[in-house]
Every structure is written in C-alpha cells, then in structure tokens.
Amino acid sequence: MKIERVETFLVPPRWLFCRIETSDGVVGWGEPVVEGRAEVVRTAIETLSEYLIGQDPLQIERHWQVLSKGGFYRGGPVLSSAVAGLDHALWDIAGKVYGAPVAALLGGRVRDRVRVYAWVGGDEPAEIADQVAEQVAAGMTAVKMNGSGRIQPSPSVAEINDIVARLTAARSALGDTRDVAIDLHGRVGVAGARRILRAVEDLQPFFVEEPVLPEHMGHLPEVVGASTVPLALGERLYHRADFVAPLTAGVAVVQPDVSHAGGISELRRIAVLADTHGAMTAPHCPLGPISLAASLQVAFATPNFLIQEQSRGIHYNLAGDLTSYVTDPTPYTWVNGHAEWNPLPGLGITVDEAAVRAADKTGHAWRNPMWTHEDGSFAEW
Template structure:
C-alpha cells in the first residue's frame, strides 16, 4: 500500500481536516490544526506531503521521525500541529488496515469508557451557575469554566473575589459528587495565581489549568508548593521535550493536545513520561470530531488518564457542531458524563466526506480575540 494523496479542508468553525488517500482505496483522517493559524498549518502539511507521497503509510514511527527531524529547523506549534494531523491519519489507516481500533494497536484498552467534561461560561465567564445546572441536567459529571476575563498583573480585591464567587456558585450547583475545572488560561501572573489558588482551595476544583504562561513554567514548582489545588498545564507544550522540565515541577495533570503535540504517537509517549511522575492525563481538545476520536484512542489505552476535554456546546462552535461532520454520531455520544470505548476500526468514526468538502468551499478565517486592559496595554486572552 502506498500513499497517493494528502488533502486538507478548512472546516468551520475553526478546524482543519486532513484526508490521506492510498492506492488500495483506504483513506485515513486527521486534524492538523492550530487555532487561528489553520492556513499556516495547511501550508506546512503541503510541504510535508512531498516526502509522504509514494510511501508505505504503515511505517508510522519512521515517518514521525522523518517529519519531525528531517528538516534542519524543528519543533514549534505549526510544524508539530502539521505532523500531529498526519500522524492521526496514519494511525487511522493502520487501524483500518488491520481491522481494529487504534487503542488495540497501543496495547489494548485499560477502560471501557472515558470521562469527559463540558465547557460553560465563555471567554468572559457569565451565567456560570445556570449553565452548570444545564450540563448537570444533560448528564455531565464535570464542567470547565474560565476563571476570569483579562486580569491585571496584581488585580483588585474585587476582581479577585469575583473569581472565587463564580467558582463557588458553580460548586453549589454541582455539589460534592461532581467536579469543576477552572481555566486560568495564562491570564494570571504568578502573583495573582498564588493569591487565587489559596482562595480556591476550599472549593476543591478538580484542577486549575494554565496557572501561568508556558514561558513562566519555572514558577510552577513554587505554586504547587504553596497550594493544595492540583495544577494542570500542557496545551501549549508541543513535545515530550517541552514536558521534560514541567513534569517534575509538582503539577498534577498534563494536558497535551493531540492536534498540536505530534499526534497519537507523541501523546502516548508524553503519557508514559507523565506516569513516572505520578501525573495524570487530561488531553486538551476544544476541536473537532477527528481530534476527539484520536484523543480517546489514547485515553482508552492509557493507565494514568483522568478526564477528556471535548467541544460539544463550546462557545466557538455556534452554527457548526462537532457531530455535524460524522456519518454516524453515536460513537461520540456522551452518556452519563462519559464516552463509551470506540470499537470501530482506526479512529472509530466515519467522516461525512461530502459534508467536509462542502464546508471547505466556504472555509473559515477564525482568529483568537486580542484583548487590552483599560489603560490600552495588551492583555492575555
């Protein structure tokens, strides 16, 4: 079997899909995207395809090594995202070739269902209690919310209290048998995170995500030592080498993204490295159905898996839901806050190719917001 084509599709609201075709008629699907830079990743995939055309798609590890190391300049989110989608599609092809789900090729399942959480509140969190109640009604056992909109380096007591009040309102709705995840989104300075983490301790969030920006990862150890709140990082780390210095810092949860951090192959390796530091896995995935299916394949084969992000109802998806591009949405249905083990070959989903091609005719031009403080200076989104 030889690779004959790599086609990319810009799919609203902000995704990029990839189809790898072969001379035997089998096709594999991946999601090589970097939100807000989809066109750039598309160009990177086109460049990498020059190597892949004519190659045996089942040499997954060899292709991963060549694609990530064959160029003199390596790493970074664009290249890693391009490789990630290609890797997903190659694993999809491998599973379809052998007639088994990808998790079977990763050593077999260690669980029968994966816990997932739902997003509430949007970029500037509002109505969080009401929205949390809706997700409880929908059967979710965990929700995630942004802690705040933009925050100053050291903000006022009122701004600080507003964060804890929102989380407290959600905790009251959820009770003690469900979980809330609080995303700081890199919007907090180390000083603000230190203050807020202590205030959030009584509310017992499942974890606080991105308490500092990746470039300030050296401060994670001091934050972990100053608070009992579990810390999670990783959506802006793109390889096991990026995680190398973070894993021993005291974090509780690693959050690599299967569409950014080198795909299924690298996610699996990051998970194994995390396990040696007693760090759980909660893969980042506010993306489309292919990325979610790829994440789940790793989840089902990963002992230290904790919980999975997914984008049903996410505020960026208005008008284009994740399940719209599947011929059969049942494999990714959420039941009682979980998704059952995928049993179909490859990634375990069937893409509606006609719908994807129609979507690409319109495409999208999604960009993340750019925020400013009241004084006009730049603020982290």
C-alpha cells in the same frame, strides 16, 4: 500499498482536516490545526507531503521521526500540529487495514468508558449556576469554566473575589460528588496565580489550568507550592521534552493536545512520561470531531488518564459542531458523562467527505480575539 494523495480542507467553524489516500483505496483522516493559524498549518502539510507521497503508510513511527526531525529547524506549534494531523490519518489507515480500533493497536483498552467534561461559561455567578445545573441534568459529572474574563496581571481583591464567587456558584450546583475545574489561561502573573490558588483552595477545584504562561515555567515550583490545589497545563507544549520541567515541578495533570503535540504517537509518549512522575493526563481538545476521536483512542489505552475535554456545545463552534462532518454521531453521545467504548476500526468514525469538501469551498479565517486592558496595553486572551 503506498500513499498516493494528501489533501487538506479548511472547514468552519475553525478547523483544518487532512485526508490521506493509499494506492489500495484506504483513506485516513486527521485534524492538523492551530486555532487562528489554520492556513499556515495547511502550507506546512503541503511541504511535509512531499516526503509522504509514495511511502508505506503503515510505517507510522518511521514517518513520525522523519516528519518531526527531518528539517534542521524543528518543533513549534505549526510544525507539530501538521505532523499531528498526518499522524492521526496514518493511525486511522493502520486501524482500517488491520481491522481494529487504534486503541487496540496501542496495546488494548485499559477501561471500558472514558470520562469527559463539559465547558460552561457565563460572566455572572448566577449564570454559572444555571449552566452547571443544565450539565448536571444532562448527566455530566464534571465541568470546566474560565476563572475570569479579562484580568490584570496583578489582580485586584475584587477580581480575585469574583473568581471565588464564580467557583462557589458552580460548586453549589455540583455538590460534593461532581467536579469543577477552572482555567486561568495564563492571564495573571506568578504572584497573582499564587494568590488565586490560595483563595480557591477551600472550594477544592478538580484542577486549576494554566496558572501561568509557558514562558514562566521556571517559577512553577513556587506556584505548585502555594496551595494543595492540583495544577494542570500543557495545551501550549508540543513535545515530551517540554513536559519534563513542569512534571519535575510537581504539576499534577498534563494536558497535551493530540492535534498540537505530535499526534497520537507523541501523546502516548507524553502520557508515559507523566506516569513516571505520578501525574495524570487530561488531554486538551476544544476542537473538531477527528481530533476528539484520536484523543479518545489514546484515552482508552492510557492507564494514567484522568478526564477528556470535548467541545459539544462550546461557544467556539456555533457555525458547526462535532457531528457536522461525520455520518454517525453515536461516538459523540455521552452516557452519564462518559464516552462509551467504540469498537469500529481506525479512529472509529466515518467522515462525511461530501460535507467536508462542500465546507472547504467556504473555508474560514477564524482568529482569536485581541484584548486590551483599560489603559490600552495588551491583555492575555
């Protein structure tokens, strides 16, 4: 069995899928995408495919090593995401060939269901409370929300009080038996992050995500030491070596993305590294159905897994949802805030190829918003 063809599909709302077909007719699917740079990743897939054509698809680790290290210049979000999507597809093929879910090939499941959380928005505390209440009614046990909208790198007292008010509203709707996490998106500086963490500490957030930007990683020890709030980060890190410094600094939760950080193969290794530091994994995944399916396979087989991000109902996906490109939505039906074990082989989903090919004819050119402060200077989105 050899790899005969590699194709990519640019599909709304902002995703890129890849399809690998073998000489035996087995097909695997992956989701290699950098949000806002999907076209660039598509070109990277074309280049990497020059190596893959004619290869045995079951030699997954061999291919991962070559695809990741075969060029003199390595790493970065574009290359790592391209490798990730190809890796998904190869694991999908392996599961179908062996007649087993990918989680079984990773050593078997260590849990019977995977806890997921829902994203909630709303700029006003009252809106937050209403949206959280809707998720509670739907059976969710955890939510995540933005800590703020546009905010100054050195936040004002009013801006910090607004974060506290939003979190207070969410906590009031959740009670003490459910969890709420907040995402700061690296929008504030180191000193601002420390102030925010101290301000929200009594509300006991599940974790605070991306308190500072990756380029400020050297200051993480002082941010971690500012409060008892668990810190989480990792969506903008692409290799296990990138996680050594934050784990050493005491970050409690790592959030690699299976579509950015080298795929299933590397996500698994990052989780093992985190385990050696007593940290948990909560994979980043506000993406499409293939990415989530791949991430769930790792979650079922990972002992130090905490919770899974997922994008059902997220504001990015108004032009398409997780179920838009699969024939059966069952794997994306949450039961009491959890994804149930899926025994189907490979990634456990059947991609609607006709829908994907039709969507690719339209494509997309999604770009993230560009924000500025009131003085016209650049603001982190």
